[in-house]
Amino acid sequence: MGEINITFPASSFPRRIGGVTVENPVWLAPLAGITVPSVRLFFRTLGAGLAHTEMISCAGLLHGSKKTLAMLRILDGERPVVLQLFAGDERTLLEGALIAASSSAFDAVGINMACPMPKVLKKGAGSRLLDRPEVAGAMVRSLAAAGLPVWVKTRKMPENSPIGTLAFTEMLLEAGASHVCIHGRSPRQRYGGDSDRSVILSVASAFPGMIAASGDVYSPDDVYDLLVGGCSAVFVARGSFRDPFLVPAALHRCGFPVDKSLLGADPGRRIEKLLLLGDGLAAEEGERIALLLLKRFLSGIFRGLCGASQFRRTIALATTWESMRATLVDWKVFAERGEQCD
Template identity: 25%
Template structure:
């Protein structure tokens, strides 16, 4: 099914360096979520770019292998962005060269926005916002050694009293970054408070490089509002995509046609099993299965029973049996049904 989001905003394709972005919505990099199977699903549904889960560059330079599944991607996922995190500019540059030599991503992005404790406590993620000189070292160093675009993803600042996103944006642009994504909350706000659309608009007005808006997009209306208010170049969607990957095709959660739902979910589970192996694939898929099953008239205790099933064959058979029952599929809007 070919469908694009219907926005009052007139989206125009744009370039990140020499990489063209053809669609208005992008799947956010999410640890434990945006693995290769989910990126492929959302890319086919319309996500414009494929960001990996963040890659710890300490693992890369120490010659470990734990990071490699985060790097794997299929050609259908391109353009692919490798998102890196670290607090050491030299180590990040060294690791980025090793990653590029082996995997050939289209873009390298630096995580400067993660607010998770174990990331910021080691000086990475949003902690970098408190060290503009280190941001200069990272961006300048990566741009000098790579021919592919370098981008960054940030928050407004550490807290309400230290918002420095405009300063960081100018640094990124001045030292050669090709785009910037702004999650419009501070580190201290985490994911709790409303986002600040005015900040995305201010950043967009102050820079010549593309600005991607991010934060609390739950619906097509939310995305449209962000586009209209901020004039950002694209919108990045995170947690809402877990229960509604069809948002990239322009469907709100209660609009998804049953046939499209069934096709997507079956492919998602089978791809997860192929990628992670049957047993681990079913385990990793549980976080998605819970959201998918909530679209059916099924008691909550039954959903818990299904997603805690240990045997992968039993889990798959039971899960497919339930989602193949169209009569249980719940939507409050039916005008888009294609059957």
């Protein structure tokens, strides 16, 4: 497909998608335990056009769980942010959304109809809603009636389902959803096997501007191909663990302006960004969570530099942010010498 067919010219942004004004269509996906405020802010400063919270339990909000209420926190500079909720029925969802709306400034409410994990399915939530289209529709209608922009993240429908992905998506949009993201794996696949791009693209062509893609987004070309194929936006999920700088690389590939120092030639600048992420995480989430999350994002950044394995080992063994920080600072000096492996 030639560049002529591109339906997302960078010059058409900022643009409103699903009722939210965004600078670009490369977005941070919702990731449970990972897309905490400092991580979202980090990806926004790398250029992501929008970020999602991790999924938040409406039952937890209704029970006044301190841990769940703390998930509503949004930092200055993060927005646009989509707050993703999960519930098994429309009443719990609406009540949870109203609690969230009274204490948090987000741009849209996302309903999780995608999670395949047993503890969520047991509650009738997540991808269990693909088997309960009438409840899924009622959920969208109740939030839309409350005046909240409603986004849905769903999956490819199971093969034995009486309705297909296109019909399910159409039902959500008719019920009042402003935007739908489709993960191209069925619930049974969980996170394994391949994501079916063709099903996403065929729904996207039926509802232009309304359908974002998720699944197997690992390279700038993956993002480019999904946008050229007609998706309104692309969610970056596990690709961000492999390379936290995938977002600026993808933006560059798609013709959006980016801070060129984040594109690879300048390891020192990238490490500076990671140091800021670490400082933010340590202050916001505490040292234990900060170390866990940083180890996830740092594993991919040592590729291609001689001597990096020693730094990788030291980082993996770090038990305090202070020691990990010191290793990163050492590595910055080392990386700036620019010794490349063959």
